[in-house]
């Protein structure tokens with residue numbers, strides 16, 4: 001049986017004795033997402049629009065706090081952003097086709113809408129404002 005794991009972020013917040021209780025194990029780095037699918041890296045906080053395929057979803061590392069954002073692009077400049085972090089306990093998600101998978105406790109999200117497909121997460125991925133400026137996509141802060 002696979003043991004549940006704590007995200008590294010959550011494990012750092014718990015006293016050492018609590019992390020060892022209940023058979024919880026700290027997640028290895030590859031368990032925190034992006035173990036097999038590297039997110040697109042944004043240089044200077046932006047990615048070229050041409051690197052974000054139309055009618056598809058792309059994980060992007062924008063840097064800074066909570067860097068991972070799922071970009072969902074229709075055609076042209078029709079583009080939306082969603083948090084790349086699980087709404088259950090905040091683990092970074094990894095993309096597997098049209099789904100985002102949480103390596104910590106198994107939640108899955110629709111990579112085109114942010115909706116929960118499988119719990120324990122119960123809340124959709126929050127939207128992250130993004131903007132197209134010329135031929136670049138950046139977070140709208």
Ligand code: FES
Nearest residue numbers: 086088089102105
């Ligand atoms: S953090 Fe628990 S399912 Fe994602």
